[in-house]
Amino acid sequence: MLIQGGTVWTPEGARRADLRVAGEAIAEIGDLAPLPGESVVDAAGLHVLPGMIDAHVHIDDTIGPYDLADTFSSASTLALATGVTTLAGFITQRPGETLSDALKRCRARARGRTRCDVRFHLTPTEWPWPWAEVERLVAAGCTTFKLYTTYREAGLFTSYERLAVVMERLAPLGARLLVHCEDDDVLRAVDVSAIDPGDAHEHARLRPEAAEVAAVERVLDLAARTGCPVHIVHVSTADAVARIAAARSHAAVTCETAPHYLQLTDAALSERNGHRLVCTPPLRAAATRARLEADAAAGAFDLFATDHCAFTKADKDAGRGDVRAVPSGLAGIGALVPMLFELLVVRHHLGLGELATRLAANPAKLLGVYPRKGAIAAGSDADLVVVDSAGPQRPVVSTVADAYETYPGRTTSWDVRHVLLRGEAVVTDGALVEPARPTGQVLA
Ligand SMILES: [Zn+2]
Known part of the structure; x- marks a missing residue:
């Protein structure tokens, strides 16, 4: 998968770059062209964060x-x-x-x-x-x-x-x-x-x-x-x-x-x-x-x-x-x-x-899981957030359980468009992907 044209936040700072995911990891970051048959996420105007x-x-x-x-x-x-x-x-x-x-x-x-x-x-x-x-x-x-x-x-x-x-x-x-x-x-x-x-x-x-x-x-x-x-x-x-x-x-x-x-x-x-x-x-x-x-x-x-x-x-x-x-x-x-x-x-x-x-x-x-987690770098887990920082104002939601909201009335323009967990698309175009079985793993 190629995440193309976003502002990528690496430990060294932000830059316009493309990011290739292979399997569960980040393969490369740079000026990249899609490979034949590779799926592409258009991140133009969006930020790519760990x-x-x-x-x-x-x-x-x-x-x-x-x-x-x-x-x-x-x-x-x-x-x-x-x-x-x-x-x-x-x-x-x-x-x-x-x-x-x-x-x-x-x-x-x-x-x-x-x-x-x-x-x-x-x-x-x-x-x-x-x-x-x-x-x-x-x-x-x-x-x-x-x-x-x-x-x-x-x-x-x-x-x-x-x-x-x-x-x-x-x-x-x-x-x-x-x-x-x-x-x-x-x-x-x-x-x-x-x-x-x-x-x-x-x-x-x-x-x-x-x-x-x-x-x-x-x-x-x-x-x-x-x-x-x-x-x-x-x-x-x-x-x-x-x-x-x-x-x-x-x-x-x-x-x-x-x-x-x-x-x-x-x-x-x-x-x-x-x-x-x-x-x-x-x-x-x-x-x-x-x-x-x-x-x-x-x-x-x-x-x-x-x-x-x-x-x-x-x-x-x-x-x-x-x-x-x-x-x-x-x-x-x-x-x-x-x-x-x-x-x-x-x-x-x-x-x-x-x-x-x-x-x-x-x-x-x-x-104790850095830089496998927490960084955008070649070899790190492809845990990635593609976000529009100027999205429409939406309510902040602290919990979806039967519990009281901590921040009633608060809103945010933080608008998550895509999320990858170890290379797997788990949020696409702002919507949760419904897997047959949740794919989170228990880390050592
Ligand atoms: Zn506590």
Whole structure:
């Protein structure tokens, strides 16, 4: 297949070029003429970008008593239509389950159902970790682990002392640790007697900015001491961003934020049905959001990811009346690329290269799949998005599941015309191709 006449965004920048796909890979980029019988996609006036990657999604999983609203099928279908070709989900080890069995369980759920390629981050919940098994898994390509400095009730809390042990062990393996940073002591020090549980805005008071900043400081210190590469997920405060920036000179640290921290504020929690926007970390004050937007435009975040975690409308509303009973998480998977396009390219006049870097290359590096994924280069997987950046305004759609829309009323001119997944046309002329069986693969 030949994609002809588009503006192609390679790691070196943008240029007018033709791009040949052979099998599952990009064969060549240049001034190319169609071969006899070769199918041609006319990309004149359009941009050709690497397939985007959402490196932080919760789908097809059970969290506490709740079955999440999105399945691999529904989530990957919407993602693909916006130009996302790879998703990274999370696996939490269940009691009595080996890490390998946990991986098998989740890979089996994705296989045959996902239209995007899928990779997983692993959360061991038993202590000590089975180090020999961890070593084998890392060698087999499972290079990202995730831990939490909070969620004691859910059995996910890890102390800083144990984090230090994990980082010392992971550092020589070349693995990376993802950390959810909210300091549990700071959270527990919040005076709950002063909280009005009927007011959804109290969620922001229950999980103050200081908790994130305190945990980020501790984790950065451990990263510097152990040399372990660390990725801070869903950073929601500008103070944490500043500390991460300062640590980059002496620690292997990267970070992400989610579109909702850039687009929404805690004022939304005070509105009618504010409980529907309860997520953790919470939406922040307007001043913090504004600083985060400036940080995003200045390149402070290595990548953006949605933390898509859609609960059903019924589950979300069942907690109305007591904010502590509302399941915490927002839909976002379909909004990642459109919202970042609107923010960085339309509003801040940055080039589409920002999207290629922070929604494709850097997430691929985090996942350990670069440059197979995340780059337009000869030999890379032919995961490609052909897009009209000045299409008709259409609503942003965060989820097609039975969950609340996170960005009602928002529109975008991000108009995906074609998507290729490993060389296969999965979106053609703006319409999803309906395969007999979803063709997403589970990556090692
Ligand atoms: Zn998450």
